[in-house]
Amino acid sequence: MYTVAGAGDSDLSPAPFNRNNSYNGNNADREHNLKRQEQSMAELMSSSEFRVAMEDAFSGTMAKDASFSRAWAAGKLHKQHFVHWATNHYHYIGPFGDYLGLMYANTPDHARDAKDFLLQNMYEEELSDDRHTDLLIRFAEACGGTREHVQDRNNAMPFAKGMQGWMYYVSGRENFVVSSAALIVGLESQVPSIYRAQYPTLINKYRFSEWEAEFFDLHITSDEIHGERGYQIVLKYADTPELQQRCLHFVREAADMRFAYTKALYQTYVEPDLGPWVEEDEREPALVG
Amino acid sequence: MPRIYFKTADQYVEFAEGDEVNVLRVAIREDVDVPWRCASGNCGTDRLMVEEGAENLDPPRRRERARLGELVDEGYRLACQTYTRGDVTFSWNPDQVGLDDEPGDGDGAGSRTGWAGTG
Numbered sequence: 001m002y003t004v005a006g007a008g009d010s011d012l013s014p015a016p017f018n019r020n021n022s023y024n025g026n027n028a029d030r031e032h033n034l035k036r037q038e039q040s041m042a043e044l045m046s047s048s049e050f051r052v053a054m055e056d057a058f059s060g061t062m063a064k065d066a067s068f069s070r071a072w073a074a075g076k077l078h079k080q081h082f083v084h085w086a087t088n089h090y091h092y093i094g095p096f097g098d099y100l101g102l103m104y105a106n107t108p109d110h111a112r113d114a115k116d117f118l119l120q121n122m123y124e125e126e127l128s129d130d131r132h133t134d135l136l137i138r139f140a141e142a143c144g145g146t147r148e149h150v151q152d153r154n155n156a157m158p159f160a161k162g163m164q165g166w167m168y169y170v171s172g173r174e175n176f177v178v179s180s181a182a183l184i185v186g187l188e189s190q191v192p193s194i195y196r197a198q199y200p201t202l203i204n205k206y207r208f209s210e211w212e213a214e215f216f217d218l219h220i221t222s223d224e225i226h227g228e229r230g231y232q233i234v235l236k237y238a239d240t241p242e243l244q245q246r247c248l249h250f251v252r253e254a255a256d257m258r259f260a261y262t263k264a265l266y267q268t269y270v271e272p273d274l275g276p277w278v279e280e281d282e283r284e285p286a287l288v289g
Numbered sequence: 290m291p292r293i294y295f296k297t298a299d300q301y302v303e304f305a306e307g308d309e310v311n312v313l314r315v316a317i318r319e320d321v322d323v324p325w326r327c328a329s330g331n332c333g334t335d336r337l338m339v340e341e342g343a344e345n346l347d348p349p350r351r352r353e354r355a356r357l358g359e360l361v362d363e364g365y366r367l368a369c370q371t372y373t374r375g376d377v378t379f380s381w382n383p384d385q386v387g388l389d390d391e392p393g394d395g396d397g398a399g400s401r402t403g404w405a406g407t408g
Contacts (some may be wrong), residue, residue, distance in 0.1 A: 006340060122325065124329055127395045128329065128331060129326060129329065131333055133316050150379065154344035186290060210350060211351065214351065215297055217351065218329065218330075218352065221311065221328070221329070221330065221352075221369050221370050222328055222369075224311040224313070224314040224328075224369075225311075225313060225317065225325075225328035225369060226328075227314075228314045230315050231318075232317075232318075265350070279342070
């Protein structure tokens, strides 16, 4: 099933970042390529083609491959780095209910299944069980942080505030299909791939309890379903070539935003302690191990 | 390729060798009629009996163990919480509801497994 047919659009934009988190080309080149590709694909894609195009759109810039995520999964980070992560993450995803509420208001009544999905997603974020931001703060406290520190906006990087502003913009100003592509497909559907690599490290290396790390466990599974339903909504309602292309554009942009934000976490908080990130298999022999 | 057999719906879904896939996500994507509601491990609507291939599933984590209790030992898993990396067969009661929503819980009219007359 996951070898979906119709992958003929594989000349989508190249990944702008390589595995060492450096940029592969300049923005002008990339924009030029995107425009050329979008012009050549100005026909309505089938559902399977469009799905593959969306998956390809962020496959090279997934946040799981950013330096901070890689260092986390490799067990290189210290607990104070996790506090910084939680603080920034709070200001990035803390208003997720707001974003979904704006999307809900922008979704027409005839797309009832999409409205219901957004409402359910909002409910799960805030009310169905523990509030998700409380789970995040629980983890920060287990790392030695405090609720007050996490909630203080002055402790967040400009990148985190930029993510927040971008999400308010997209959810409030774009067509609901486009904002679903950006926030649900481009961002939320990435979450399981990030946390599935990080959660075992938290439990096995850092010896956090499952209760302390519940934020990650919860999102590994719930965002699988949110992501899949996001795909279904975009596939169903992006019913013109223009909407499909705008969705692809915002999936790419969302992935770029999250990758840049995640990379900035490393540069801001980890690099002063551990130096630039180098993949284990690319380190000088004397430095490995 | 490894495959998930959703026995009650009589549907097979194959996935790429080397992948680990979430069972409920696969069911939703491929329109398999597995009952589900919250997808967060809270309601238990999507509990499935593992008939074969339990060794290919990741072990249940805290939320799933807390929700299912002794049903884990009886061979049940929550589709939303379960990943598989190989062949597996699941069955379920098509009419099952959430574990807290069953009528007559404990009085014989319903059962925690959701199977009428079993459990």
